[in-house]
Amino acid sequence: MTLHVYVTLVTTDSYVPGALVLAHRLRDLGTNKHLACLVTPNNVSSQAKTWLSQCFHDVISVDTIKNESTTAMTNLTLLGRPDLIETLTKLHVFRLTQYDKIVFLDADTYPIRLIDDLFERPSFSAAPDIGWPDCFNSGVFVVEPSLTVYSDLIQLASKKGSFDGGDQGLLNTYFDNWPETSAHRLPFTYNTTPSASYSYAPAYVEFRDKISVAHFIGKQKPWHYQRFADGSVYQRDNNKNDHLQLWWDTWDKHFDKMTPAYLLSTTRTI
Amino acid sequence: MTLHVYVTLVTTDSYVPGALVLAHRLRDLGTNKHLACLVTPNNVSSQAKTWLSQCFHDVISVDTIKNESTTAMTNLTLLGRPDLIETLTKLHVFRLTQYDKIVFLDADTYPIRLIDDLFERPSFSAAPDIGWPDCFNSGVFVVEPSLTVYSDLIQLASKKGSFDGGDQGLLNTYFDNWPETSAHRLPFTYNTTPSASYSYAPAYVEFRDKISVAHFIGKQKPWHYQRFADGSVYQRDNNKNDHLQLWWDTWDKHFDKMTPAYLLSTTRTI
Ligand SMILES: O=c1ccn([C@@H]2O[C@H](COP(=O)(O)OP(=O)(O)O)[C@@H](O)[C@H]2O)c(=O)[nH]1
Ligand SMILES: O=c1ccn([C@@H]2O[C@H](COP(=O)(O)OP(=O)(O)O)[C@@H](O)[C@H]2O)c(=O)[nH]1
Ligand SMILES: [Mn+2]
Numbered sequence: 001m002t003l004h005v006y007v008t009l010v011t012t013d014s015y016v017p018g019a020l021v022l023a024h025r026l027r028d029l030g031t032n033k034h035l036a037c038l039v040t041p042n043n044v045s046s047q048a049k050t051w052l053s054q055c056f057h058d059v060i061s062v063d064t065i066k067n068e069s070t071t072a073m074t075n076l077t078l079l080g081r082p083d084l085i086e087t088l089t090k091l092h093v094f095r096l097t098q099y100d101k102i103v104f105l106d107a108d109t110y111p112i113r114l115i116d117d118l119f120e121r122p123s124f125s126a127a128p129d130i131g132w133p134d135c136f137n138s139g140v141f142v143v144e145p146s147l148t149v150y151s152d153l154i155q156l157a158s159k160k161g162s163f164d165g166g167d168q169g170l171l172n173t174y175f176d177n178w179p180e181t182s183a184h185r186l187p188f189t190y191n192t193t194p195s196a197s198y199s200y201a202p203a204y205v206e207f208r209d210k211i212s213v214a215h216f217i218g219k220q221k222p223w224h225y226q227r228f229a230d231g232s233v234y235q236r237d238n239n240k241n242d243h244l245q246l247w248w249d250t251w252d253k254h255f256d257k258m259t260p261a262y263l264l265s266t267t268r269t270i
Numbered sequence: 271m272t273l274h275v276y277v278t279l280v281t282t283d284s285y286v287p288g289a290l291v292l293a294h295r296l297r298d299l300g301t302n303k304h305l306a307c308l309v310t311p312n313n314v315s316s317q318a319k320t321w322l323s324q325c326f327h328d329v330i331s332v333d334t335i336k337n338e339s340t341t342a343m344t345n346l347t348l349l350g351r352p353d354l355i356e357t358l359t360k361l362h363v364f365r366l367t368q369y370d371k372i373v374f375l376d377a378d379t380y381p382i383r384l385i386d387d388l389f390e391r392p393s394f395s396a397a398p399d400i401g402w403p404d405c406f407n408s409g410v411f412v413v414e415p416s417l418t419v420y421s422d423l424i425q426l427a428s429k430k431g432s433f434d435g436g437d438q439g440l441l442n443t444y445f446d447n448w449p450e451t452s453a454h455r456l457p458f459t460y461n462t463t464p465s466a467s468y469s470y471a472p473a474y475v476e477f478r479d480k481i482s483v484a485h486f487i488g489k490q491k492p493w494h495y496q497r498f499a500d501g502s503v504y505q506r507d508n509n510k511n512d513h514l515q516l517w518w519d520t521w522d523k524h525f526d527k528m529t530p531a532y533l534l535s536t537t538r539t540i
């Protein structure tokens with residue numbers, strides 16, 4: 001039997017709310033696939049791991065892969081995200097050969113509909129990045145793990161480095177023929193970044209019903225937002241993002257009125 | 271002999287500077303291809319046509335194709351570009367069956383290097399749009415003219431309308447399998463919108479040397495910028511765009527110290 005697994009990554013407690021909502025949402029949508037979460041125990045509390053192990057079949061401890069070269073820091077600063085110094089840890093996904101096929105999802109993604117069809121896509125598949133659309137975004141990808149590819153990637157990281165300092169730059173350099181092979185190109189609807197709603201509003205309106213996965217890129221994650229007493233999300237900017245409310249609806253469904261911060265400071269179980 | 275032609279469009283005098291620089295630049299880069307400009311004589315002055323006919327082999331008068339349906343206006347307002355009401359005029363390109371193959375370039379594009387290789391691409395080819403990367407941007411495309419396709423497009427426009435009110439929405443609805451056919455997908459470097467320099471800065475730095483065509487999308491066109499006495503462009507924002515200066519270098523090379531506005535108010539010839 002081939003083992004199909006959804007995998008996400010948590011390298012800091014601050015992303016635990018994202019991972020929990022992701023797992024619950026995948027199940028709410030009806031998937032029977034295996035769910036796994038990679039964690040780096042040095043930065044993730046045991047309390048967080050307890051919560052995660054109640055939602056995921058497998059919680060897998062991995063070492064942090066840091067990219068502390070000065071070029072990496074420079075490139076991440078250019079990206080405005082020095083906090084992403086540890087995202088090379090994501091490369092561990094390629095080592096999970098106990099699974100046959102993986103759909104990787106960032107902890108800040110939120111599936112709108114059942115996405116099990118992603119497992120039918122060839123390895124390596126990903127969707128275009130809105131910043132430079134000949135690159136793919138590494139927040140959602142389909143892969144068959146391979147130790148060879150893993151060691152090639154690690155070698156590439158130390159030899160050439162990553163042009164953006166993170167996993168996305170490295171993976172795009174490695175899979176550099178991605179833009180020319182349409183079989184490996186997921187529709188943008190499998191990794192829709194909310195900025196599309198104002199960068200090309202009419203297209204967003206035209207295709208919004210086809211969105212399968214929302215991806216809350218950037219520093220402000222759904223669980224950072226304030227909410228009003230009635231549960232509605234307080235969005236300061238004019239470009240309201242409906243997906244934010246959906247994220248919180250899933251949160252409320254499974255965690256009641258518990259706040260994400262409270263969840264991690266308590267020893268209560270679900 | 272197959273006739274390969276670069277075609278652009280001028281529906282208002284205000285875009286004449288763009289078309290002139292485009293034609294000169296293509297020639298400066300060494301192309302021997304034919305150059306053609308579509309103009310709508312109702313809105314383009316005869317003075318403007320005189321200038322254009324000194325740069326282009328063919329200046330072709332066409333009727334304005336307006337999209338005055340209320341949905342078109344609504345959609346263009348959503349896009350923040352009610353001024354684009356006449357861009358369906360671009361569809362005339364499909365009628366130019368006197369040419370075998372066309373590389374269409376918006377008047378606000380600027381080739382960085384010789385792009386004659388575009389004529390080897392199949393019809394219809396275009397590059398991804400940064401706003402919704404499963405749509406192509408219609409500022410640069412490769413096409414073999416066809417009266418059938420032209421009438422299909424006109425019919426689609428009147429029956430279904432354009433989701434963004436302009437030619438780009440319509441063309442994307444018509445060529446809706448574009449994202450899945452990589453042969454028809456031009457690299458983003460053939461239609462690079464300057465916003466890429468800040469939306470994903472490290473990718474811009476990584477791939478900037480590969481840029482073939484810069485496309486100055488948005489309301490602020492190169493010829494709208496003020497310049498300092500030494501000829502350098504005054505850019506208010508922090509994200510300086512090097513391509514702007516290149517555009518002006520070509521202007522200066524062919525029009526000396528004449529300002530774009532002056533050019534159109536005089537009867538002098540080049
Ligand atoms: O402090 C961090 C930063 C990142 N991540 C993980 O790495 C992914 C990529 O980072 P992020 O989503 O913040 O990058 P973006 O999508 O905003 O570029 C996250 O979704 C998490 O899975 C994490 O666990 N802790
Ligand atoms: O008032 C106008 C508007 C548009 N155009 C032509 O239509 C193209 C598309 O418009 P624009 O480039 O302004 O759209 P954008 O690329 O900013 O979306 C222009 O490049 C010109 O070729 C024109 O001649 N006059
Ligand atoms: Mn993310």
Ligand SMILES: [Mn+2]
Binds near residue numbers: 488
């Ligand atoms: Mn344009």
